[in-house]
């Protein structure tokens with residue numbers, strides 16, 4: 001049984017791992033370079049915003065301690081998980097800047113420790129980074145040998161913001177890259193103690209695990225783009241309905257239904273950057289990754305495409321309300337958000353743009369500067385709009401009635417990316433534009449007739 005673990009980096013993922021591991025009976029020592037973060041955790045509070053994080057840290061307070069000292073953490077635990085940022089660098093790769101600094105402190109701590117200790121990198125990195133970028137720092141600083149004096153693993157998590165703790169405790173599978181068997185054995189033991197769903201463990205080399213992590217995310221983005229392409233097909237086919245087509249695809253066990261709901265593009269802190277990073281890696285290794293490049297370009301081009309489509313419905317200079325600026329509902333995160341990109345594209349095409357988001361408005365205001373007015377008051381966004389575009393499935397938007405959207409106006413265009421507002425369709429005052437459904441049967445029929453008629 002492992003009793004004591006340490007977590008280096010108490011951000012969105014690290015703090016949630018502290019909560020999750022302590023809730024399963026482990027004593028957890030958290031380390032961060034930020035004093036406020038350390039103070040928050042020691043006070044039994046969440047250092048970042050995440051579902052149930054504050055409650056779980058408070059409930060398990062007696063098993064949690066935070067410190068600025070990596071030495072203390074290494075001395076008082078058997079295994080240390082490193083979850084520091086690996087931001088994208090100018091090449092599109094993941095920078096090891098923060099991880100190198102953390103590994104330097106860990107190496108210095110290992111030097112002072114008698115006895116075996118395992119270091120586990122959880123931050124997302126590219127193939128070769130753990131062995132060739134970080135391990136040499138540990139060996140240099142500690143003066144010790146990996147595999148003999150200490151162990152090393154790469155163990156990324158597959159979590160979504162908003163459900164990080166649940167996802168961490170109930171993974172689909174446990175991806176375990178190991179320097180050697182002994183390191184992997186200890187990490188697997190921790191997993192067995194922590195996992196709530198007895199998820200299967202896939203053990204492999206460090207490099208295979210590094211590739212598998214980014215490949216999972218990159219593959220999912222491919223499904224999303226594929227579904228968006230199908231949505232486009234359906235708009236050009238009589239009776240076309242992307243949900244009907246996606247449901248059929250989803251019945252095939254080789255494909256599955258998840259991430260096939262065509263609508264808008266992918267965004268957020270992981271999907272786009274993992275795709276770009278894998279593409280960089282391909283270039284560096286001489287692997288043909290044009291598939292990834294096309295996918296990324298296709299996704300980035302979606303906003304422009306939808307602005308062009310809108311041109312048939314809207315006069316130049318019209319006011320457009322974009323509802324949903326975070327990359328998904330009920331989030332404050334706007335990194336690579338399709339809603340923000342759409343605001344930029346609309347502004348670039350000469351429209352007056354008002355963006356709304358309950359949680360993400362302050363971040364979006366900074367990102368959009370003078371390109372759009374941003375508000376967290378829905379009524380303010382709707383008041384002067386000539387068109388309303390709903391980018392997420394947030395119930396605040398999808399439950400709006402025709403009267404609520406129209407206010408004093410007699411006519412309005414509503415674009416619904418996720419087909420959640422079909423109650424608006426029958427209202428003659430609303431030009432309802434659901435993405436992924438055919439709206440001009442006649443035109444669609446004519447084009448197919450021209451193609452196939454004799």
Ligand SMILES: NC(=O)c1ccc[n+]([C@@H]2O[C@H](COP(=O)([O-])OP(=O)(O)OC[C@H]3O[C@@H](n4cnc5c(N)ncnc54)[C@H](O)[C@@H]3O)[C@@H](O)[C@H]2O)c1
Pocket residue numbers: 008009010011012013014031032033034037048083084085086098101102122123124125157158159160161269270
């Ligand atoms: N957030 C996600 O959705 C998610 C999902 C999967 C993987 N990841 C990966 O996890 C890693 C961390 O992501 P995050 O979102 O938790 O980052 P974050 O920015 O929220 O948190 C990182 C924390 O690390 C701390 N830190 C930095 N350097 C440190 C050091 N030397 N010692 C101790 N603490 C240090 C920071 O102060 C911060 O509190 C990244 O590699 C990311 O790609 C994140």
